[in-house]
Amino acid sequence: MAKVAFIGLGVMGFPMAGHLVTKGKHEVTVYNRTPAKAEAWAAKFGGRAAPTPKAAAEGQDLVMACVGNDDDLRSVILGENGAFAGMKAGAILVDHTTASADIARELDADAKKRGLGFVDAPVSGGQAGAENGVLTVMCGGDEKAYATAEPVIAAYARMCRRLGPAGSGQLTKMVNQICIAGLVEALSEGIHFAKKAGLDVNAVIDTISKGAAQSWQMENRYKTMDEGKFDFGFAVEWMRKDLSICLAEARRNGASLPVTALVDNFYSEVQRMGGSRWDTSSLIARLQR
Known part of the structure; x- marks a missing residue:
């Protein structure tokens, strides 16, 4: 069992985070820009809702993110209340957002400076795939970080593969x-x-x-x-x-x-x-x- 934070509870993130609890048996803390959705998720799945990305990330082994775009990613990962500010040394950020390869490389470089791991891991399969836990996950990043993240991602994936260094997933x-x-x-x-x-x-x-x-x-x-x-x-x-x-x-x-x-x-x-x-x-x- 891993300690996991999940940031972003939209139509994809909400069920994906749920599978981490129900199928993966992981201990999950969530953050969402709209607090009511995070509270609703916690009530349904028994996890914990955090007030900021930083608070959600504190003490976690992995932090998953699934937000809208490059700018959304920067807002929840970087800055004084971003996830990076709360992550412990050796923790891994897994980004499920469909974003640019540039932001993946940017986050990877920043993660390395902080002693963190990074995997860009956009998904395919849509809302139905997320709800049924059968997403295809395309990953980029260091082999070691991927090897740690893959068994956790498996809770909502039917296919997960590392395609190369950071940015390759995107x-x-x-x-x-x-x-x-x-x-x-x-x-x-x-x-x-x-x-x-x-x-x-x-x-x-x-x-x-x-x-x-x-x-x-x-x-x-x-x-x-x-x-x-x-x-x-x-x-x-x-x-x-x-x-x-x-x-x-x-x-x-x-x-x-x-x-x-x-x-x-x-x-x-x-x-x-x-x-x-x-x-x-x-x-x-x-x-x-």
Whole structure:
């Protein structure tokens, strides 16, 4: 059993922190920007709510964070009330935020100066994956820090792998989002085409999902896409945040991402339709107007 702090109790962090108690049997302290949510978590899972990230981190073996972006990370990790200020020597920060590779390297360098470990560990699998404890976790960081963190992360992961030094987890998550963007647009166009051609969409998908076109998006999203239902899942505004990170990194490393840039623009159209909070599968909505 480890002593763990979890910072950030959104739709992902709340159940992830819960699995640390129920499946991992760890001793967990939580912090959330909205104190009522931390108190609700503590009441449900029996852990402790702390008033600041620093207080949550004090005396813990590991500190997990799952917040919104680079700036949110800096606000909860750095500064006099940040987690780093409370972490004991040898403790490890595991960052599950989808953020830039730059912030991962920045936190890693700062952690080393303080005698701390760091693992960037963004996740894939969405809210359902977090609730069911079957996330894919993409990690970067020192081998020793990862080896310590991995058994704890296992409480909510079905796949956890170290891909290289600090920043590698975030870069791998970018690959993940690049692939998803293209897949969702292709599926949107395929369903749209099938309907215009007068085909039975259910029959078409049942057939082609047994072949090379099969994907998680096809298996799990085609019905709601066909029905025009998008009030669930991973929000368009979150996807655009992720794609902006991908495109910024591509400008730095020279990668050519023409389709990703195009899909990001398509998502901006969905936002103008009022779909910022719709699931990413809502790309089809712009074709059905």
